[in-house]
Amino acid sequence: MVVIPKVTDVQVIPVAGYDSMLLTLSGAHYPYFTRNIVIITDDSGNRGIGEIHGGDVITKSLNSFKSIIIGRPITEYRGILNDMKRQVAHPDADKGAGIQQLNISNLQYVVHAEAAVECALLDLYGKFVNLPLCDIIGSGRQRDAVEMLGYLFYIGDHTQTDLPYLQNDDNSDAWGKLRRKPTLTVAGIVEQAKAMKDRYGFRCFKLKGGVLDGAEEMKAVKALHEAFPDARINLDPNGAWTLDEAVKLTKEYGDALTYAEDPCGPENGFSGREVLSFYQNATHKPVATNMIATDWKQLYPTLLMKSVDIVLADPHFWGIEGSLRVASILNDWGLTWGSHSNNHFDITLALYAQVAAAAPGNITPIDTHFVWQDGQQLCDNALNIRNGEIAIPKRPGLGIDINDTKLAAAHELYEQLSFHGRDDAKAMQYLIPNWTFDPKTPTLLH
Numbered sequence: 001m002v003v004i005p006k007v008t009d010v011q012v013i014p015v016a017g018y019d020s021m022l023l024t025l026s027g028a029h030y031p032y033f034t035r036n037i038v039i040i041t042d043d044s045g046n047r048g049i050g051e052i053h054g055g056d057v058i059t060k061s062l063n064s065f066k067s068i069i070i071g072r073p074i075t076e077y078r079g080i081l082n083d084m085k086r087q088v089a090h091p092d093a094d095k096g097a098g099i100q101q102l103n104i105s106n107l108q109y110v111v112h113a114e115a116a117v118e119c120a121l122l123d124l125y126g127k128f129v130n131l132p133l134c135d136i137i138g139s140g141r142q143r144d145a146v147e148m149l150g151y152l153f154y155i156g157d158h159t160q161t162d163l164p165y166l167q168n169d170d171n172s173d174a175w176g177k178l179r180r181k182p183t184l185t186v187a188g189i190v191e192q193a194k195a196m197k198d199r200y201g202f203r204c205f206k207l208k209g210g211v212l213d214g215a216e217e218m219k220a221v222k223a224l225h226e227a228f229p230d231a232r233i234n235l236d237p238n239g240a241w242t243l244d245e246a247v248k249l250t251k252e253y254g255d256a257l258t259y260a261e262d263p264c265g266p267e268n269g270f271s272g273r274e275v276l277s278f279y280q281n282a283t284h285k286p287v288a289t290n291m292i293a294t295d296w297k298q299l300y301p302t303l304l305m306k307s308v309d310i311v312l313a314d315p316h317f318w319g320i321e322g323s324l325r326v327a328s329i330l331n332d333w334g335l336t337w338g339s340h341s342n343n344h345f346d347i348t349l350a351l352y353a354q355v356a357a358a359a360p361g362n363i364t365p366i367d368t369h370f371v372w373q374d375g376q377q378l379c380d381n382a383l384n385i386r387n388g389e390i391a392i393p394k395r396p397g398l399g400i401d402i403n404d405t406k407l408a409a410a411h412e413l414y415e416q417l418s419f420h421g422r423d424d425a426k427a428m429q430y431l432i433p434n435w436t437f438d439p440k441t442p443t444l445l446h
């Protein structure tokens with residue numbers, strides 16, 4: 001008789017890693033980012049791992065799940081998930097505003113802590129049946145390698161702060177050096193893309209906008225298109241532009257842009273879903289979002305109004321099976337699936353590769369911030385981006401193994417931090433005194 005392993009232990013370990021002073025509409029990334037790691041052990045001795053956003057709200061949620069998980073057979077993972085979902089219902093969560101305006105303090109409520117448990121249980125399940133994760137989720141494996149995109153950022157000048165931004169952690173090539181240097185020009189962005197391509201082989205790029213004047217950012221897109229004529233290029237100002245500005249900029253520079261990600265958002269009493277559908281009508285430019293459709297209720301009007309063509313259904317927003325259900329619907333309706341990301345370690349990188357490998361249809365290259373953290377891996381056998389792709393390993397589950405020494409060091413770093421959440425205004429205020437988030441004003445134009 002086959003003996004199904006049972007869960008004997010659940011550990012929730014908050015960790016921190018180092019980051020560059022990346023600029024977005026919500027401000028500047030701090031020198032550290034935080035995440036929560038979940039390790040579930042079963043009585044066969046296997047360990048399943050998951051990773052999700054940091055912050056005390058999420059750590060608390062994860063700890064509250066322990067009694068639901070411990071003692072149950074790993075094959076009951078769907079039942080465990082249902083029980084966790086019944087328990088969550090964040091009492092302080094906003095009621096649907098989500099991140100329509102990149103209010104980064106709302107991210108903790110858009111993210112579902114259960115997704116880290118889902119990941120760890122599926123990692124165990126994959127080990128039990130001796131299959132990679134992508135073979136046991138959604139409709140199963142759709143591809144053996146997943147294309148990733150090169151995520152470009154403007155970078156603030158850390159020398160204007162007394163914050164301990166990492167420097168000289170990797171001088172092995174141009175990418176290792178450039179990712180820690182201030183970058184605010186068109187030429188700087190093209191240089192960043194070239195260095196990224198040289199190391200990782202990316203064929204597609206996304207520029208994080210909402211930082212400078214829209215025309216200046218579109219000039220960077222144009223220059224990227226000239227440097228990489230075959231690349232899919234996308235600009236994401238996180239809804240900072242007005243509808244009129246987005247339409248004008250798209251008409252002027254649009255040939256260089258393959259698709260626009262959240263070019264505009266809520267304005268004049270219209271929701272982001274309505275405004276993006278007006279943008280579509282005016283430009284016929286494909287649109288992606290990770291802002292106006294972050295759950296099932298938001299997805300319904302988004303698709304009804306044909307507001308977007310590409311939904312970046314982040315598995316940490318939708319759950320693993322949820323994200324793949326979105327992928328199936330989009331594929332059946334002739335639309336496109338992709339995934340959003342925030343700063344993350346190599347456990348999330350492996351998960352996103354596995355989920356994307358199981359997403360049906362012609363998906364768009366997957367977002368990852370990992371290139372900014374490369375070198376800070378927490379696992380042995382970590383997956384790598386080569387030729388712009390991640391090849392799915394033959395090993396079962398996620399295909400990676402937690403390295404306890406590295407995990408302990410990342411936890412130690414976290415313990416030294418006085419603040420565990422994310423507040424992009426803090427670092428930004430060194431560059432512009434009294435800076436506060438404004439969803440309609442690019443970061444450096446305050």
Ligand SMILES: O=C([O-])C(=O)C[C@H](O)[C@@H](O)C(=O)[O-]
Pocket residue numbers: 024026208236238290340341342343
């Ligand atoms: O695609 C996106 O909208 C993002 O990646 C938004 C995030 O806030 C990202 O810019 C970040 O984490 O700084």
Ligand SMILES: [Mg+2]
Pocket residue numbers: 236238261262289290291340
């Ligand atoms: Mg986005």
